[in-house]
Amino acid sequence: MSRPQTYEQRLLCEAEQLLSNAAHTHDERLCVLEAVAAAKSNCDITEYWNEFNCSCVQVDSSIISAITHRIEQTGIPFSMAISSLAREPLSVEEQKKNGVFYTDFRLANFMADDCSKRIEKHSSVADFAAGTGILLVGIAEVYKHKYPEHFNAWLAEKLFAFDLSSIALRGARAALLSMTNDITALKKMNYNWKVTDTLLDTDLDKLNVDIVVGNPPWGKIKLTRHNFLSQNGEQRVYGSEYLSFDSEKFEKTKADLIEYSKIIRQKYDLLGNAEPDMYMAFLQRVVNNVAMGGHISYLIPAGLVRSQGTQVLRRYLFENAAQLEFGLLDNHANFFTIDTRFKFLLLSFDKKASSKEDKLKSFFFSIASADSLAVYQGEQVRFDISQLETARPDLTIPEVKSEKEKDLFFKICKNGHSWGVSNDIWLADIVREVDMTNDRKHFVSAFTDDTIPVVEGRMVQQHRFGTKSYMSGSGRSAKWIPCSSGGKSQFYYPRKMLSENLLSRTGKVRAGYCDIAGQTNERAMMSAVIPRNVVCGNKVPTIIFPNDSSGDLIYLWMGITNSFVFDWMIRRIISTTVNYFLLFSIPMPTLSLDSDIAQEIIKKTKQLAVMNGNYYTSDLMGDLRGDIDVLVARAYGLNFNDMSLILSDFPIMDRKQPRIGSEKKSTVTRDLVLSKCERFFDNVAGMYTYRYEQAKKKGAHAYIPTEMTELTSRGGV
Structure with missing residues (x-):
């Protein structure tokens, strides 16, 4: 190659x-x-x-x-x-x-x-x-x-x-x-x-x-077995076994790197607890x-502005700068021989003229662009450091393209509250149940009464569990087909190999989400109800709310996290993975579980959870999801213009839906949500209501993921 x-x-x-x-x-x-x-x-x-x-x-x-x-x-x-x-x-x-x-x-x-x-x-x-x-x-x-x-x-x-x-x-x-x-x-x-x-x-x-x-x-200053083999000329496919391995040479090389890392860490104290x-x-x-x-x-x-481990370094830059700008750029212009989605920063830093100079109060952030000739600076967005620290105490910087997007991000933060770690009803018990690499030795390929299915990330979509069914093959070459629910797993896990705590956990209904995500994906955040008697791989962390005796909070959480508002927020801070740190950093709306809005979200989310093939064929799914999106927007204190801005960030939705007239693409999902926003926020049936009616006449269905479109024509099967 x-x-x-x-x-x-x-x-x-x-x-x-x-x-x-x-x-x-x-x-x-x-x-x-x-x-x-x-x-x-x-x-x-x-x-x-x-x-x-x-x-x-x-x-x-x-x-x-x-x-x-x-x-x-x-x-x-x-x-x-x-x-x-x-x-x-x-x-x-x-x-x-x-x-x-x-x-x-x-x-x-x-x-x-x-x-x-x-x-x-x-x-x-x-x-x-x-x-x-x-x-x-x-x-x-x-x-x-x-x-x-x-x-x-x-x-x-x-x-x-x-x-x-x-x-x-x-x-x-x-x-x-x-x-x-x-x-x-x-x-x-x-x-x-x-x-x-x-x-x-x-x-x-x-x-x-x-x-x-x-x-x-x-x-990173570290050595893995895979990298060691690659550096020594041996090619290895992801997921395959290590056939021949020079353990002695590997351990010697690894020890040298560990010593070097130790010396670097001693001299450069701002590395903190981060992996050097x-x-x-x-x-x-x-x-x-x-x-x-x-x-x-x-x-x-770009990890400098978005990683938890670089917090000390960010604060150091703020303390020593007289002027500071972060220009964000991706690799779509083919600067490097790496993934085009990889993002990096152009840091422009003016050091203080003296230690007595006033503390930096604000900095600039921009998203640059590039073509075959040059790199171009994007719109400069000014961030107030005290405002940023209030919303994000770790000083991670959300990826916003304009002042409007920045203001919306902080508005949602202000109208929400932290969750996950404090001992209230939102305390989250979040776990990666089995590791797809380290625990693979226990996997079996056939189901028996003594095993339970292993859930992989591809089997989870918004409000849907088991949406892919395994057919054949292994690793990246494995073949899967879309299905409405109940998809067949590739692997099964012996119950006897589960710890007592994990076995007990698999006996409970819990929420789960696919942590593989991207800012440019059709949708980034995808969560679903995980049923009893399955165990989730490490790409599907599961969540239980131990302080909620009703069992309803996972449905409220799922309705919120699958909303366009939450998705838009998570897109501002992720690269390719929704880890715990990032997930918990996006606030929940300030809602009590027994409030009218919360109860409506729970009711509609439960209706979605029990739908089968009709999820992909009827208008009911779109109506329920559109209602939830408006309810979540209300809970965060948003308005029509806010939702219009949010929905502009999802350009590749509805790619296989029929379009209106001579338009280049369908916008049926956007039109449905904004038609509901028109009626709720402005009390009128306006342009988007008309557009949605036109799209329905063409046979368009809202909220259908592109890869699942075939289920609509197959009657949801």
């Missing part, structure tokens, strides 16, 4: 092919690139090689011209293209092991632009994980444009680069060579560069610079190294 390519790699593929044909080793490759860079800046390449003790090779001028031409055709700044082409070829596993995700030229340009206003004639600049220097090159391009007559002196005195790889730093120097023919300046610059472990180098503790740029390593991630240590390092009044432009995972 060929390796996936980034957009930048596709642009440079012709230049890459010429390079590969001209060079048989990475050293030769760097020589060719140095020759191309020297030709661009009119530098004597032989003198350059002699000055830096490089091996001299004969590079044909036709090759230099051809590579130069191919680079210039790409639209990538020439110096950045040299930096990109100079990178060491790493496998996917080597990238994961080292946490290396090379910076795309569009990101480098965006970060250089972020720094441009802070770049002055005598500004010192550093990258503490420089690699082949594309971020430093971006800064250098800005500086040269602003102060061309001072460029060589600035290179010689003010540009600092540090990395574990001398080969990478040689590539960075080649990129800068394309911008100057002053070998003396480059030689002096090289004295300020160092091959070192930046995190542990005590000589760097005293360094203060005006601007820091960086894309530090991203990754390289970027967290680098961020603490650079905040310490940037001068008072200095600036940091940093590329880091």
Whole structure:
């Protein structure tokens, strides 16, 4: 299987092919690139090689011209293209092991632009994980444009680069060579560069610079058996057994990493109790190294703003910043060879000019976008830190696109109350019952009187349990078909292997939810009633409310959590999983169990829970769910405009429903909910009531998940 390519790699593929044909080793490759860079800046390449003790090779001028031409055709700044082409070829596993995700030229340009206003004639600049220097090159391009007559002196005195790889730093120097023919300046610059472990180098503790740029390593300092095998060239399919395993080598490698992790944790105290991630240590390092009044432009995972383990680091940034912005971006523009849904941050941080400066009161958050040419800043949303801390004491930042969305998020928080952990009726006993990996040795494939079915995440949808039935296969290649309820499990669990507490738990009706979720899914939060005599896998945490003697609270909880309001809230804070921490952080509406609204939600949720095939064929399901959505909106104190904004965040619903007229897609679910909102909030039957009636005439059904649409045509079977 060929390796996936980034957009930048596709642009440079012709230049890459010429390079590969001209060079048989990475050293030769760097020589060719140095020759191309020297030709661009009119530098004597032989003198350059002699000055830096490089091996001299004969590079044909036709090759230099051809590579130069191919680079210039790409639209990538020439110096950045040299930096990109100079990178060491790493496998996917080597990238994961080292946490290396090379910076795309569009990101480098965006970060250089972020720094441009802070770049002055005598500004010192550093990258503490420089690699082949594309971020430093971006800064250098800005500086040269602003102060061309001072460029060589600035290179010689003010540009600092540090990395574990001398080969990478040689590539960075080649990129800068394309911008100057002053070998003396480059030689002096090289004295300020160092091959070192930046995190542990005590000589760097005293360094203060005006601007820091960086894309530090991203990754946990740990070793799993799967990663160990992959790093040693053995391919393994998820869910398969470990056939051959060098336990001694694994334990030695693991022990070395544990010791390194211990040292890192001792030096970088802001890691707290979190599992050490390289970027967290680098961020603490650079905040310490940037001068008072200095600036940091940093590329880091989105976990900085959404993870519980980074709370201490967030507070540290707020305490030390004079100005701060988090720009969120995903990988849909193909910056990295990873999942397009992966999200990361462009951190723009101005350090206080003095320790006596007033405490930061607010910061900016934006959602950036990108195309083939550039990265673009989104609408800046100002967050008041005290307001954020009131709503979210851990200072996790909700992902909102506008001031309206931010205000709505805080409105819902203000009108709700915490749940799950305090000893009241909302106290939740939440459990992952069996682990699909660690407990797999106990699974059996056939049902007997001594076993109970294992429930997997795919078998749970909103208000529905057992919505997929296992057919054949295993792991990711297993075949499942949709069904209205009562789907067949793939695995069964011996009762005798369950602990006494877990066996007792499986004898109770409880709520459960699928914790695999995503912000762009059709629906993110999906909960259902879990019946007795099944056990749930770790992707379906189950909930019991021990302080509720009526048994009704799970139905109220299910009605609320399956609502558009709760779904919209959870989408603001998740990436791919709804863990306990995130679930409990979204407040419940302030309702008493015996209130009219609560009793109506419970009644309608119970009606949904006992529906069978008619769930997918009748209008009753849509009417019940639409009523629940309005009731939940009322409970949170929302209005028509709030619900209209919320429903705009679910663009891929109703994809297989008949559409009205020449419209591009159906909006039957939105139209149904807003028609009910019209009648309740405004006491009129308006546009959305008309639209819903038109959709019904076309045979459209609201609230039907796309993958379950076939059940409507099959009569719900």
